[in-house]
Amino acid sequence: MNRLEQIQQVTVTAQQMRDIEGRIFAAGMPVAALMEKVAGAIVDRIIGDGGLVKHLGASILATPKNYPPNTSPLYKNFPPQFRKVTILVGPGHNGGDALVVARELHFQGFIVGIYCPFPKLKELTSQHAQYAKSLGIPFYEQIDNNLLKDCDLIIDGLFGFGLEREISDPIASAINQINQLAKPIISIDLPSGIHTDTGEVLGTAIRATHTLCLGLWKQGLLQDRALEYVGKAELIDFDIPLADIAAILGETPQIQRVTKAFALAHLPLTRPPVTHKYKMGHLLLICGSRRYAGGAILTALGARASGVGMLSIAVPESIKPLLVSHLPEALIIGCPETESGAISHLLEGIDLESYNAIACGPGLTKDATSVAKLVLDSDIPLLLDADGLNILAQMGTIPKLSKRQALTILTPHTGEFKRLFPDLPDSTQDRVNAVREASRLSSAIVLLKGARTAIATPDGSVFIVPESTPALARGGSGDVLTGLLGGLVAQSSACSCGTGVSPVSLAEIVAAGAWWHAQAGILAAQERTELGVDAFTLTQYLIPVVGSGE
Ligand SMILES: NC(=O)C1=CN([C@@H]2O[C@H](COP(=O)(O)OP(=O)(O)OC[C@H]3O[C@@H](n4cnc5c(N)ncnc54)[C@H](OP(=O)(O)O)[C@@H]3O)[C@@H](O)[C@H]2O)[C@@H](O)CC1
Ligand SMILES: Nc1ncnc2c1ncn2[C@@H]1O[C@H](COP(=O)(O)OP(=O)(O)O)[C@@H](O)[C@H]1O
Ligand SMILES: [K+]
Incomplete structure (x- = not known):
């Protein structure tokens, strides 16, 4: 069995993921470098060759807009118009991932708008937010028409495996409003609102069309009650060493996915x-x-x-x-x-x-x-x-x-x-x-x-x-x-x-x-x-x- 096949069999709880991540950081991998690597892989999966955007249906490939053609190599995957992407950014590193994705999509010529209703962000997330603002990417504290009108795609980076308590207003109402738009939504790591281990909906949750689970499968994504929020799920590998997984989960993880x-x-x-x-x-x-x-x-x-x-x-x-x-x-x-x-x-x-x-x-x-x-x-x-x-x-x-x-x-x-x-x-x-x-x-x-x-x-x-x-x-x-x-x-x-x-x-x-x-x-x-x-x-x-x- 090759490495990817082995990785596909593994499932983790939030705590196990934190422990595995902790080992990688302790071994010298800088947190910011890992975030860049992960977000780069997400961007590639969304707009790279054979990327998700091609499969998201008519809404993203319709509505021509009159903007100059883009010369970026990645952009060849799209019709020659700019596209409007709304990115939901939370206070933790899930939000940090989303901000790196926002920056890269901005550089690729997408029209990016950011919804971030949180006054206080984790340090790394805050730095990415500052840089994104300096690039002129607009930030919104409320879900309003400017943000969502004509938007072709929503990327959800509100919460990942750090979510442990119920989501309350105004974020809960914003999530409900977003769900009603019937737009393609790609959730980073987990649909925001889903408990990482149990799949419970913590108050409310994003109804994603796609979930890009990062590094290792989170158990909650395999629970029946989460499925209507998860959409099509796939794993984004970011080269977590097998030794670090084994150190936390043992040679044979207790909870395994049955792969082909x-x-x-x-x-x-x-x-x-x-x-x-x-x-x-x-x-x-x-x-x-x-x-x-x-x-x-x-x-x-x-x-x-x-x-x-x-x-x-x-x-x-x-x-x-x-x-x-x-x-x-x-x-x-x-x-x-x-x-x-x-x-x-x-x-x-x-x-x-x-x-x-x-x-x-x-x-x-x-x-x-x-x-x-x-x-x-x-x-x-x-x-x-x-x-x-x-x-x-x-x-x-x-x-x-x-x-x-x-x-x-x-x-x-x-x-x-x-x-x-x-x-x-x-x-x-x-x-x-x-x-x-x-x-x-x-x-x-x-x-x-x-x-x-x-x-x-x-x-x-x-x-x-x-x-x-x-x-x-x-x-x-x-x-x-x-x-x-x-x-x-x-x-x-x-x-x-x-x-x-x-x-x-x-x-x-x-x-x-x-x-x-x-x-x-x-x-x-x-x-x-x-x-x-x-x-x-x-x-x-x-x-x-x-x-x-x-
Ligand atoms: N593991 C890895 O290898 C990698 C992980 N990476 C990424 O990091 C993500 C995990 O990041 P994370 O630990 O910062 O937590 P995250 O999910 O962003 O949110 C927690 C934040 O939300 C807050 N908060 C919580 N509940 C709340 C509520 N109900 N309502 C409002 N606020 C609430 C809570 O703050 P609190 O208020 O509790 O202090 C905290 O600040 C992971 O999913 C993946 O995307 C990659 O970048 C790199 C590789
Ligand atoms: N929503 C679903 N998605 C996938 N598989 C399902 C779903 N609902 C039921 N199944 C599968 O269908 C089978 C139904 O079995 P069971 O309830 O014993 O039916 P019966 O007694 O009529 O044969 C089980 O294997 C179950 O896992
Ligand atoms: K998310």
Whole structure:
């Protein structure tokens, strides 16, 4: 993995970023030099070759203005008119970054106006402000028409990782006013108003179209509740030495982004030349009911895409023919069923210990309680989803799981999470902490579904899937995930040759599977629009995602 791939995996809190920054300054890097370097990289990303401005849509490339042509090399990216950029400047170093960007855009021929309502600025920020004023760049203390009229682009440098308390008026009102303009907004480091660690909106926040996160990914940008403010996010690297990151975060950071490089390194994409089907894992899926027969098919199709060596599927007897017709390669086990058409108990003679993993839950209904109890008492890796989770919640999550020897993986959405862990804080808020706490308490690997799915291990490691698509917010897509993960877990547990997989290794595989699922959604949405990603279609995009050979 190259340096940039390693950097992309790292996430930090504000305090960790301060500590890393502190080491760089202590080693001799001047603060002002670092600010120049960072701001230079921001300017390049905005107006350099292939820069963001080209992609910001009609508003920045329209409205011709009658100014003389500019000869700057960077300006070749633009039509031959000057452009008007409004820059929001805060009192700290986020404002300092913004002022350096303002100065450079001014020199490149842009018409720059600065909104800075703060009477007192940090020293370096104050020096940059003084120089910008000396260049004739106008400063405004209030958001007024002069500043915003005809402005093509807004750059937000009000607050970065130094924001710790709620934003109040007049800045809060100014932010709300700016948000209503529907102009392109590029936020420096974080959208101002978003808490660096938790993603909480502190009073109000800038709704950015783009966020250029500086140096290392801030955790708050990976929390669901921040997403509508973040827009498209990307990292601006400024060569933070890996040794300084490791000194603060350890060799393996506790909270990691699941990148493509990470996922591909953990998926079983190649097989040993000499092997056989049972060495490639035997998964038992327990799913479906007469009412929810489709869920069983979707789960099974997810498992199929995992490449698992053998797939057995326990379903109620009455839907066995349906499963056989969809999955001719699988061994379908028809089970006795309740009056309501749920599995009442597993067929006599099924030896649970002969499987490498069990995935249980989709479409079961709560009438299948005895089956869920049985698998919880087994001694092999178990993934529980949907009704499997609801039944577990009824039994009492923590006491029940504390008796299990083998690894358990729980894959709740926020509603199921609340039922499983009623005493934990709301998982729609600080998701990273919620999932981490749930895993610690239950000793299970917990995957909390959402726009940014997070996976935690009992020892406190968290993996966050940083890209996905709302196209997946659709019935059945979670069933596909269950099957896919079940197949991956079975393969890894078969490969461990009886030595057992560690919780962290298993969580890495689960995280890679969640990345795979999200990427299939993204690819399907690109080709078929966000409306075209029904759960069956999603299953058909799993292999293309890893099969493109890129
Ligand atoms: N790390 C790195 O390597 C690099 C970091 N860099 C940049 O530095 C940024 C961090 O800078 P920072 O620490 O100066 O904090 P920042 O976010 O600008 O704001 C804090 C200021 O706001 C104030 N304030 C706080 N809350 C407030 C409120 N509600 N309402 C009003 N005021 C409030 C608070 O003052 P206070 O009133 O609390 O004394 C303080 O002055 C970072 O995001 C990145 O852009 C790069 O330049 C170089 C590389
Ligand atoms: N807004 C969203 N953005 C990205 N992914 C989403 C979003 N909403 C849901 N998902 C994903 O879709 C899947 C939904 O799973 P789940 O709620 O269990 O649905 P079902 O039970 O109908 O199959 C999860 O993998 C989740 O992460
Ligand atoms: K900002």
